[in-house]
Amino acid sequence: MASAPRKPFSRRIQNTPRSMIREILRVTERPDIISFAGGLPSPAFLDAAGVARAAGEVLAEDNCAALQYATSEGFPPLREWIARRYRTRFGLAVDPGEILITNGSQQALDILGRIFIDEGDPVAIEAPGYLGAIQAFSQYMPVFHPVPLGTEGPDPGEFSRIARTEDPVMYYAIPNSQNPSGISYSTRRREEIASIISDSETVLVEDDAYGEIQFSGDKRPSFSRLLPRDKVILLGTFSKIFSPGMRLGWLCAEGEILDHAVTAKQASDLHSNILAQRILYRYLQCNDIDAHISRIKKAYAARCSLMLHLMDELFPGEVTYTRPDGGMFVWLTLPHPLSAMDLYRRALAENVAILPGTPFYTNGAGDQGVRLNFSNADEEKITEGMTRLARVLDAYTRECRKGQSSPHPET
Amino acid sequence: MASAPRKPFSRRIQNTPRSMIREILRVTERPDIISFAGGLPSPAFLDAAGVARAAGEVLAEDNCAALQYATSEGFPPLREWIARRYRTRFGLAVDPGEILITNGSQQALDILGRIFIDEGDPVAIEAPGYLGAIQAFSQYMPVFHPVPLGTEGPDPGEFSRIARTEDPVMYYAIPNSQNPSGISYSTRRREEIASIISDSETVLVEDDAYGEIQFSGDKRPSFSRLLPRDKVILLGTFSKIFSPGMRLGWLCAEGEILDHAVTAKQASDLHSNILAQRILYRYLQCNDIDAHISRIKKAYAARCSLMLHLMDELFPGEVTYTRPDGGMFVWLTLPHPLSAMDLYRRALAENVAILPGTPFYTNGAGDQGVRLNFSNADEEKITEGMTRLARVLDAYTRECRKGQSSPHPET
Incomplete structure (x- = not known):
């Protein structure tokens, strides 16, 4: 009925990458999911x-x-x-x-x-x-x-x-x-x-x-x-x-x-x-903000260290990762020919969410990268989630080694 | 010491009108000023x-x-x-x-x-x-x-x-x-x-x-x-x-x-x-927001009506103005050759602030226009402020009638 506008939207907004991450984060909000995909601080320190x-x-x-x-x-x-x-x-x-x-x-x-x-x-x-x-x-x-x-x-x-x-x-x-x-x-x-x-x-x-x-x-x-x-x-x-x-x-x-x-x-x-x-x-x-910050640092240090320890113990050797001195994130680099988007889908099937690396690149690169957040999930969830992720990674790596790196059935 | 950046700022920000209004509102925040320049709701209804x-x-x-x-x-x-x-x-x-x-x-x-x-x-x-x-x-x-x-x-x-x-x-x-x-x-x-x-x-x-x-x-x-x-x-x-x-x-x-x-x-x-x-x-x-809104309307109606009444009584006949049915503002139109910027300066000398009309035009017009706010000042201030403004307008109009419309000494 209404005439469609001639030039409906600015080039600027048409140029903005449609946020795949918005979709991913929506999925990962499901309560049954252990999520390392977001960037949320621990609720324990929201006073x-x-x-x-x-x-x-x-x-x-x-x-x-x-x-x-x-x-x-x-x-x-x-x-x-x-x-x-x-x-x-x-x-x-x-x-x-x-x-x-x-x-x-x-x-x-x-x-x-x-x-x-x-x-x-x-x-x-x-x-x-x-x-x-x-x-x-x-x-x-x-x-x-x-x-x-x-x-x-x-x-x-x-x-x-x-x-x-x-x-x-x-x-x-x-x-x-x-x-x-x-x-x-x-x-x-x-x-x-x-x-x-x-x-x-x-x-x-x-x-x-x-x-x-x-x-x-x-x-x-x-x-x-x-x-x-x-x-x-x-x-x-x-x-x-x-x-x-x-x-x-x-x-x-x-x-x-x-x-x-x-x-x-x-x-x-x-x-x-x-x-x-x-x-x-x-x-x-x-309030003593420095004491509050000290508590945050102590908790995040413990979570980061647990996550790194589990990765050291359980991840296939070909997967490399950074060892943060602070903040909220670890970055994984997957060995060729593994794909982070593919890993995301496989992990999600096990109710674990990770964030694939492409949105962090301006040129379409990054599908070897994965961001993991360690501040939001507690120790129990980190242990369970990383154990599941290690299992997924292990199977995916072995599959690729055998030259059977077919994309996930859902794609 | 530091090299000045080549193209320091975007055309967009250089294109934005430097807000004369920001300066005006800063001046009108002085406690000795009765201000009709801003667009603030009455503090009486901030619960x-x-x-x-x-x-x-x-x-x-x-x-x-x-x-x-x-x-x-x-x-x-x-x-x-x-x-x-x-x-x-x-x-x-x-x-x-x-x-x-x-x-x-x-x-x-x-x-x-x-x-x-x-x-x-x-x-x-x-x-x-x-x-x-x-x-x-x-x-x-x-x-x-x-x-x-x-x-x-x-x-x-x-x-x-x-x-x-x-x-x-x-x-x-x-x-x-x-x-x-x-x-x-x-x-x-x-x-x-x-x-x-x-x-x-x-x-x-x-x-x-x-x-x-x-x-x-x-x-x-x-x-x-x-x-x-x-x-x-x-x-x-x-x-x-x-x-x-x-x-x-x-x-x-x-x-x-x-x-x-x-x-x-x-x-x-x-x-x-x-x-x-x-x-x-x-x-x-x-809370009953409709009852709250009713109280706001009643108060603003009274203030608006007081302001219009004072203008009817005291303003020179050549000055025309709108008769609002709501909101927070009345708009004056000054007779030629009065200038709203000039009136602003003259009123400020009497500790009354008004808002000259040019910022409301995209083409530099508007110096015959003045915006007056009736929601923020209480009845006593409206009465005192409008009385002073009427005096200023009266003198300014008479001056112009005599062909003595010299700019204010400060300019």
């Missing part, structure tokens, strides 16, 4: 009682101010808290005026895309890279230049070549306990990358979602200590140490960058939920 | 105690689920509530699956820009038009086609010409108690516009931010009852009837549009604050 106390106090004391329109930049005391934390963690002098509160770091990624990327602009990104960043930046239609990651960080030769010949507008990096690979850049590699960046016109984005939950190894320097301040944009989040559902993160940058980011934020949604910002700030005042 | 009760219950009962990652579409029971409300308000059959929860309607505007606008695409918008929409859409670099508003709604001749010759991808409208003009489209004008839309390939966006707070006049039909469902996108918000600071609004659309909107939402910030969504839903369950 509903503490948040309830903070909410009660905020609404009693701040009253209407907690419910009224607020400034785009964010709640000033919370911005001050974040600036102070940079001082105590890295000895970095940050002015609260350099902090913009965002809806989780995902919105900070969107804002970066918005203020830096014109269609066709080159963007350097880790490979494998964080799929949320790939999704956010894709909306602004850049040309991605993937930088292969090794256990010490990005390949310096390839990074240098890209910086020199492609002149990216930014390099997006998660130097600590990277998502999805779980690796952290070594100090030496950071220095190499910083030196290449300072000779270029590229801005480095340090997304430090997992820096607070490093549970082993030496502390490594933030790029903000290795580069002039106007060459580094810092992203942070309260999702891993407080609550992901409250969607609170931040972007930290100097002068003009922050100014444009605030304009972009205002056009996006005026400001982040002010009640949530005030609750968080009150929570940080009334 | 901090009710929100505190709802928050306590949600965190006690839903526990961790209120703090964990959630789905991009939004909290299902809240989407069901919104769908039911469409049924009771307009008799419109809406499936909860057609609702996407956004961070206020501002994010819905951003999502619409994102999914519909390629650079250079024609967009039809009311003149004066909502500045938040102009800001949001500007980021996607459309060509705006302003449709002049009269007291009955948009000029049908001009709208028809634009629809025919420019073929806009969308027409953005606030048919009820429009921001900034305060006018509502008459039923006849709605039918004319609907008829033009149905002969075009344009989608109509009905932003109904103020429909719930209509305090006089007849109920008028939603465009969703005048057009096929795939030609209308509905936007709504809880900012005016619950809390603007909690940033909760929605987009309602069919099939493919909603599907793209969810992808855009996911790339933007994954999902809206789930704690806030659950608190709102609980609040709606435990």
Whole structure:
């Protein structure tokens, strides 16, 4: 009956990869599934009682101010808290005026895309890279230049070549306990990358979602200590140490960058939920967040170590994997000719969910990679799930060895 | 020391009008100022105690689920509530699956820009038009086609010409108690516009931010009852009837549009604050929202009527203004050669803030227009503020009559 619109949708949205991951995560929400596919923090550290106390106090004391329109930049005391934390963690002098509160770091990624990327602009990104960043930046239609990651960080030769010949507008990096690979850049590699960046016109984005939950190894320097301040944009989040559902993160940058980011934020949604910002700030005042973080680290270290131990014991030798020093993920590399999508389907038939690697690549690669989350499932589920996955892997590997690598019947 | 980036920022962000309004609103936050410049609801109807009760219950009962990652579409029971409300308000059959929860309607505007606008695409918008929409859409670099508003709604001749010759991808409208003009489209004008839309390939966006707070006049039909469902996108918000600071609004659309909107939402910030969504839903369950809305309407009607009465009594006859039937704004038109920017400066010298009209136009026009908010200041402040404004206007008009319209010394 109605005339179909002529050019119904923007090229931008038609260009965005239809999220296979959305479908996968939907399947893995079934209660009978043991899932290593998501990226959820452990529910044990979501402090509903503490948040309830903070909410009660905020609404009693701040009253209407907690419910009224607020400034785009964010709640000033919370911005001050974040600036102070940079001082105590890295000895970095940050002015609260350099902090913009965002809806989780995902919105900070969107804002970066918005203020830096014109269609066709080159963007350097880790490979494998964080799929949320790939999704956010894709909306602004850049040309991605993937930088292969090794256990010490990005390949310096390839990074240098890209910086020199492609002149990216930014390099997006998660130097600590990277998502999805779980690796952290070594100090030496950071220095190499910083030196290449300072000779270029590229801005480095340090997304430090997992820096607070490093549970082993030496502390490594933030790029903000290795580069002039106007060459580094810092992203942070309260999702891993407080609550992901409250969607609170931040972007930290100097002068003009922050100014444009605030304009972009205002056009996006005026400001982040002010009640949530005030609750968080009150929570940080009334609770020992460092003790809370210590408990998270201890629990995640134990889960990671259990998962690695089971993999060492049970997985076929041809399957290799990273040994994370923090964060929430381990990355597997399957031997040729195994396919991660195929493994996903086989594991799902045993009620175990994994995340195949392709969404972490901008060029269709990644079907040898698998991301496993160790923060959400408890020890019992990790043991049972990894045992099942080992069984699946074992059968699949043997099948392939015999040259019988036929695709799963369901495909 | 650092090399300045080659092409530091995207054309998009350089293209966004630097918000003079941000500066104006900053000035008007001074406590000694009586402000009619903003767009804040009355603090009297921000129910901090009710929100505190709802928050306590949600965190006690839903526990961790209120703090964990959630789905991009939004909290299902809240989407069901919104769908039911469409049924009771307009008799419109809406499936909860057609609702996407956004961070206020501002994010819905951003999502619409994102999914519909390629650079250079024609967009039809009311003149004066909502500045938040102009800001949001500007980021996607459309060509705006302003449709002049009269007291009955948009000029049908001009709208028809634009629809025919420019073929806009969308027409953005606030048919009820429009921001900034305060006018509502008459039923006849709605039918004319609907008829033009149905002969075009344009989608109509009905932003109904103020429909719930209509305090006089007849109920008028939603465009969703005048057009096929795939030609209308509905936007709504809880900012005016619950809390603007909690940033909760929605987009309602069919099939493919909603599907793209969810992808855009996911790339933007994954999902809206789930704690806030659950608190709102609980609040709606435990409180009589219709009684709450009735109280808001009664108070705003009284304030609006007081403001109009003072204008009738005190303003020079050459100044004309709209007579709103709801919402939060009155629109003044100054006689030639008065300038709204000039009036703004003169009023500010008397500690009264108004909003000059240019940000509501996409073509630099509007310096004869002024937006006045009547929802935020109480009766005493309205009386004092309007008395001062009348004095300023009177002096300014007399000055201009004498041909002495010199700019204010500060300029």
